[in-house]
Amino acid sequence: MNERDVWIREVGTRDGLQSIATIFPTAAKLDWIEREAAAGVPEIEVGSFVPPKLLPQMADTAEVVAAAQRIDGLRVSALVPNLRGAQNAFAAGVDQVNYVLSVSEAHSQANVRKSVAEAIDDFGDIVAYRAAHPEYAHIRIASGLATAFGCTIAGPVAVADVVAAGEKLVALGADELVVADTVGYGNPAQCRDIFRAVLALAGEVPVGAHFHDTRGLGLANVDAALEVGVRRFDASLGGLGGCPYAPGASGNIVTDDLVFMLEAMGLSTGVDLDRLLEARALMESYLDGEATHGAIVTAGAPKGFVAASAANQGSARAAHAADR
Amino acid sequence: MNERDVWIREVGTRDGLQSIATIFPTAAKLDWIEREAAAGVPEIEVGSFVPPKLLPQMADTAEVVAAAQRIDGLRVSALVPNLRGAQNAFAAGVDQVNYVLSVSEAHSQANVRKSVAEAIDDFGDIVAYRAAHPEYAHIRIASGLATAFGCTIAGPVAVADVVAAGEKLVALGADELVVADTVGYGNPAQCRDIFRAVLALAGEVPVGAHFHDTRGLGLANVDAALEVGVRRFDASLGGLGGCPYAPGASGNIVTDDLVFMLEAMGLSTGVDLDRLLEARALMESYLDGEATHGAIVTAGAPKGFVAASAANQGSARAAHAADR
Numbered sequence: 001m002n003e004r005d006v007w008i009r010e011v012g013t014r015d016g017l018q019s020i021a022t023i024f025p026t027a028a029k030l031d032w033i034e035r036e037a038a039a040g041v042p043e044i045e046v047g048s049f050v051p052p053k054l055l056p057q058m059a060d061t062a063e064v065v066a067a068a069q070r071i072d073g074l075r076v077s078a079l080v081p082n083l084r085g086a087q088n089a090f091a092a093g094v095d096q097v098n099y100v101l102s103v104s105e106a107h108s109q110a111n112v113r114k115s116v117a118e119a120i121d122d123f124g125d126i127v128a129y130r131a132a133h134p135e136y137a138h139i140r141i142a143s144g145l146a147t148a149f150g151c152t153i154a155g156p157v158a159v160a161d162v163v164a165a166g167e168k169l170v171a172l173g174a175d176e177l178v179v180a181d182t183v184g185y186g187n188p189a190q191c192r193d194i195f196r197a198v199l200a201l202a203g204e205v206p207v208g209a210h211f212h213d214t215r216g217l218g219l220a221n222v223d224a225a226l227e228v229g230v231r232r233f234d235a236s237l238g239g240l241g242g243c244p245y246a247p248g249a250s251g252n253i254v255t256d257d258l259v260f261m262l263e264a265m266g267l268s269t270g271v272d273l274d275r276l277l278e279a280r281a282l283m284e285s286y287l288d289g290e291a292t293h294g295a296i297v298t299a300g301a302p303k304g305f306v307a308a309s310a311a312n313q314g315s316a317r318a319a320h321a322a323d324r
Numbered sequence: 325m326n327e328r329d330v331w332i333r334e335v336g337t338r339d340g341l342q343s344i345a346t347i348f349p350t351a352a353k354l355d356w357i358e359r360e361a362a363a364g365v366p367e368i369e370v371g372s373f374v375p376p377k378l379l380p381q382m383a384d385t386a387e388v389v390a391a392a393q394r395i396d397g398l399r400v401s402a403l404v405p406n407l408r409g410a411q412n413a414f415a416a417g418v419d420q421v422n423y424v425l426s427v428s429e430a431h432s433q434a435n436v437r438k439s440v441a442e443a444i445d446d447f448g449d450i451v452a453y454r455a456a457h458p459e460y461a462h463i464r465i466a467s468g469l470a471t472a473f474g475c476t477i478a479g480p481v482a483v484a485d486v487v488a489a490g491e492k493l494v495a496l497g498a499d500e501l502v503v504a505d506t507v508g509y510g511n512p513a514q515c516r517d518i519f520r521a522v523l524a525l526a527g528e529v530p531v532g533a534h535f536h537d538t539r540g541l542g543l544a545n546v547d548a549a550l551e552v553g554v555r556r557f558d559a560s561l562g563g564l565g566g567c568p569y570a571p572g573a574s575g576n577i578v579t580d581d582l583v584f585m586l587e588a589m590g591l592s593t594g595v596d597l598d599r600l601l602e603a604r605a606l607m608e609s610y611l612d613g614e615a616t617h618g619a620i621v622t623a624g625a626p627k628g629f630v631a632a633s634a635a636n637q638g639s640a641r642a643a644h645a646a647d648r
Contacts, residue, residue, distance in 0.1 A: 303474065
């Protein structure tokens with residue numbers, strides 16, 4: 001197995017599905033998850049542990065987690081909004097929980113009626129709960145830093161606020177930080193500033209990026225984040241999601257286009273683009289008219305294109321042959 | 325007037341219009357050009373001097389050039405495929421001709437039945453013609469390096485081939501080089517390699533980038549090119565163009581999204597985004613069902629967004645006030 005240069009987390013099964021009207025049956029979610037894992041995507045955020053009344057699309061997440069755990073080698077993660085959600089996720093058998101807090105005080109209050117400090121305390125409660133339950137010691141606890149690039153209520157958010165929250169989360173024991181451009185406000189210059197600062201505070205703790213393509217800059221932001229050292233990205237197959245209030249606006253960056261870009265740049269993802277596009281077609285077959293996005297699905301790869309993952313596997317094979 | 329950090333050339337009036345079925349009447353072209361120039365775009369490639377039989381959309385280019393020349397401060401440029409085209413462009417009164425050759429030998433042969441060396445000789449003929457006609461001494465002669473990022477016939481193109489052609493064009497007296505990803509094959513890593521090499525050979529000669537967004541990486545490529553020092557970009561309002569054979573595929577990068585990205589990054593373009601979007605709406609009103617592209621037109625600017633150009637004007641105004 002070749003090592004990956006970049007780790008991709010599929011979030012369409014959570015961020016995408018929670019943003020569209022169609023409710024995927026459990027079997028459809030699993031079909032999608034199995035097919036995308038088989039294409040080589042190493043982690044899938046298969047759902048979120050939120051009250052079913054709030055997000056009926058996510059009501060079957062425990063069942064989805066249990067089934068996804070049967071897929072060899074897949075990291076099964078789920079979003080959790082609080083300790084209660086984390087407890088349910090732990091019990092369901094996740095490999096990782098992805099907690100999220102808003103760096104913007106105004107957004108945090110509006111969204112969860114908590115201050116940023118209270119939301120950080122809640123993260124500490126999740127870590128403490130894991131510490132008190134040795135059977136959950138293997139579960140990773142990540143935290144997202146939402147609205148890090150700006151907020152629809154408060155507007156600009158200071159890098160210092162992102163750093164302050166990130167430092168506290170790391171001190172509390174975060175296994176991963178995910179800096180999120182929740183509403184697609186970010187630009188490449190801002191990415192360099194924010195990720196340089198967060199990578200510096202995080203030390204050995206992995207730092208990922210969660211971009212939305214709302215203003216068309218998603219992959220440009222990936223380029224900027226890559227350049228300063230980020231090697232983990234969230235993305236949504238076919239860009240599923242978008243904003244129900246902005247017709248035509250896309251959601252997360254498109255997993256398929258992201259894989260193409262990284263592989264073309266010589267960065268292996270471990271993902272087979274052709275098989276990923278098959279997974280996309282399967283996912284689309286369950287949609288009820290919702291738009292998908294992306295360019296590589298239409299344009300196809302350039303003539304003579306060699307994916308970095310394929311080249312690496314080739315070299316690995318050649319090296320192995322040379323060993324004999 | 326504030327200085328621009330980045331120079332944007334609108335090419336939708338040439339690259340866009342030549343790729344769609346609708347033929348814009350001369351008055352519609354001028355309406356578009358006037359409105360976009362008024363938004364602050366400093367250069368517009370208003371058409372091409374090619375045989376009208378080949379491109380009926382461009383038959384009125386001489387007339388468009390003459391009318392566009394009445395717009396104060398606008399650099400009026402036109403594409404020319406050969407000496408004959410350049411002679412017509414000079415006579416029509418352009419400020420600049422944009423010659424284009426293919427770096428890929430196979431593409432050059434297929435496209436214009438000339439070797440790359442012959443195409444470079446043709447460029448020399450244009451420069452010689454200008455030298456022999458002092459009345460045209462003020463006209464800039466640029467050359468595009470097409471298929472620099474790969475070619476649909478030959479596949480990959482070596483950076484050394486781009487450099488070799490670029491060096492010859494500079495030696496012949498090119499006033500500008502424009503490195504073109506003609507079919508949207510480029511990726512950010514490749515951009516850094518190619519533009520570092522071309523900027524190095526070009527010395528004081530300005531180097532621009534011409535990207536197509538065929539595979540969704542257009543603005544990521546802009547970020548990479550910016551990072552190594554490129555400060556000139558071609559773009560098409562509303563991404564007009566695309567490939568008639570690939571439904572949904574977009575053409576040039578979208579001028580409006582490009583302006584948003586640069587201004588958000590703190591790089592002034594001298595372009596007012598709101599007025600540019602008005603020009604886009606006007607352009608769209610002349611379309612007959614052709615798709616346009618872009619994200620900022622739908623999503624709007626982030627809350628609290630301050631364009632670099634506006635900020636600069638503010639500082640300039642403040643500085644002026646302080647002078648009194």
